[in-house]
Amino acid sequence: MGRSPCCEKAHTNKGAWTKEEDQRLIAYIKAHGEGCWRSLPKAAGLLRCGKSCRLRWINYLRPDLKRGNFTEEEDELIIKLHGLLGNKWSLIAGRLPGRTDNEIKNYWNTHIKRKLLSRGLDPQTHRPLNGCATFAGTQQQEAPATIAKPANSGDEGRSSGASVDEDRFPDLNLDLSISLPSHSPKRSPPSEPSATAAPAATTSANSYTQPICLCCHLGFQSTDACGCQTNPNSQSHVYRYIRALEEGQHIN
């Protein structure tokens, strides 16, 4: 049982990276580009695991990293995105140029969690801590639960935040699901018959589905991470967060 180790443990360094190792990694990637992490350490003359090299590059050495303190805007964006996506740090990082998932994850655990607690909000659910409907009850009381669970909804413990709802962010309709732009019968594992269920972006009888790109809905401009505007007819198999429109609502 158990999987084979990702690399030979015997002759690999662990722990903090030295300057020399950093230089070797940077030089190699500059010369050969990213990719094939497994063979990279050997080729670059590093006594490191490929995973370790990848992590070091992505989280620390990449030239486009911003580093430095998070701004207030970034804080709020992270909170909103976490409310939407849960602990999907890589997705959140995708919306914050120059930030890495690891950095955001750490920042969340050390700063934002506390910030939300001080606001009386549960960092995981974004709901008021005392459980009473201080403001959650003030909105959308009549709205049925229209949230379709995300793809990994079976894994509640990991991303419970993804199931939070729109009452935390009245300006955002958080009715989300993960969907494919076009039907893909290949996906959707049998164990989760409807969770991934892309086409059914809603479970509400009162609403109908119409995909909206989350990026656009959040007000982001078309970027490399979101090609929906540059290529609206794209049939590429890219997961997109979509939400269901409520009755009477329409796309601008």
Add this chain to the structure above:
DNA sequence: AAGAGGTACAACCGCGTGGTT
């Protein structure tokens, strides 16, 4: 000044997933 406790962050680990054979 020194030790204890708290905080921040880099790095590791195990698992899930997609691609290839």
Add this chain to the structure above:
DNA sequence: CAACCACGCGGTTGTACCTCT
């Protein structure tokens, strides 16, 4: 279609640094 492989992700840990007493 199953097995294998490599990559990427999220949770967790280790440790250096900071603050308080």
